[in-house]
Amino acid sequence: MNNIVFGQYYPSSSIVHRLDARVKLLLAIAYIITIFFVEDYVVYAGMFLFVLAVALIARIPLKILFRTVRTIVVLILITAVINLFFTKGETLWWSWKFIKIYREGVERAIKLALRLILLMLFPSLLTLTTTPMELTDAIESLLSPLKLIKVPVHAIALIMSIALRMIPILVEETNKIMLAQKARGASFDTGGALKKAKAMIPVLVPLFVGAFRRADELALAMDARCYSSVQKRTKYKVMKLHLRDAVAAVVCLAVFSVAFLNKYLFPFDEMILSLFA
């Protein structure tokens, strides 16, 4: 149940945990953009080491970090296999009847797999070191310029945070309803997929009815506490940038620009590879 409350947050008081969530979010976006431009093995390795270093500073056990990659193993395998078989190149390495595997295909499959793993790792570090609430606040803060064009940014952020709050409560309710239906002889784990799906209907209907009732009561409670979209609100928690945020931003952006520019300026992966040739 704990996992559900905090998403995949891994509590610690490391400097990475204490960084401003907005900075972390923006850096994660910058990282993703960088990864899309990287195509060299050496840079992949460099980025990988960089992620490991951040994980080390954040005191996140590598086992937990790599667990997040496990969730996309199937996706990685499928894209790799598709690329392996369907990429046409010049150097034919192996063929059997209609299946032809080219050198370019193998290379592309490996690169895509590496890219997907790298894409998963850094944003995972973001969610491992930032609570969902901090992320919600960060999104609200980053979107706040949209208030100028009348986007209800605060309401959107409130909806997100209430949704986060309701997840554990609804999970608990689902378990209760399932137990109640089991007590009446319902079975959720026998039969084929269709039968299993059908067995969920008597769970989902009361769950939805309950959720609507909750929503109604919550709205009443918010009304009773003077929530209104008209009145001007103050905000208790204000996000402040610290020196550590600036340092983190500079370091990360430096690493990203080296990775980014390497392709255009000095292809040092080729230089390094040539040393071994």
Add this chain to the structure above:
Amino acid sequence: MSVRFENVTYEYPGEEKSVVAVKNVSLEIADGSFVCVCGENGSGKSTLAKLMNGLLTPSSGIVTVDGETTSTESESALFAIRSKVGMVFQNPDNQMIASIIEDEIAFGPENLGVPREEIGERIAYALSAVGMEEHRHHTPYKLSGGQKQRIAIAAVLAMRPKILVLDESTAMLDPKGRAEVLAVAEELNAQGITVVLITHFMEEAVRADRVVVMSEGAVVMDGTPEEIFRDREKINRYHLELPVPDYLAAELRKEGFPIPEKIFGEEELAEAICRSL
């Protein structure tokens, strides 16, 4: 600062015929008093509570809070009334907005536009008033029902209300949780806050200054706890039960034992019995 009902009737609009929940009630709740409103399910006691802060407005008659009439016409008047009349509901999970207790308590003052520094002080005050200081930075999810309701009370207290309405706030709690919430309510009343306790447990009425019994939308009994408890036939007629110690005391008195009129709970009764032997 008082709440006054003048010939108030409230009808819930229905598809075929409307349901009259409160019938021609006139009532005044004095400043600083501790009033307990009792009644069985469907007696209109919860509707009465919602009329006090303008969550519902009367179909006929008027409700005034501190001289101000509740009406849906003036949003700012409703805002002022709701900031004075704080309300805690039955289900603690359905009235919490935030995932961190501190944020939950800040919600009300934020809506009122209280300056940031003062919100911090108010959070500290509200949490100490309900004895939950050490939970400030935690999530409410793991608390007991009684603790959650104390947080809900703190969330209302941070708005500095004059009147605290507990709308069946003890109904879902175990005896320990109920005792916790009642102790907080009594303490706040001692500090000068008017408390209106809506309940169907008569034993909660023992400590009140005044007990109002409702049945089928009308006020049928009104007096001090001693006066109300004396008329056992009438209480039974409205499907309420005397608290066990008071019931026992009444039976003993009938048999000629010298038991005093005012009995607070089991221990005092035991003492009175010992003395009378």
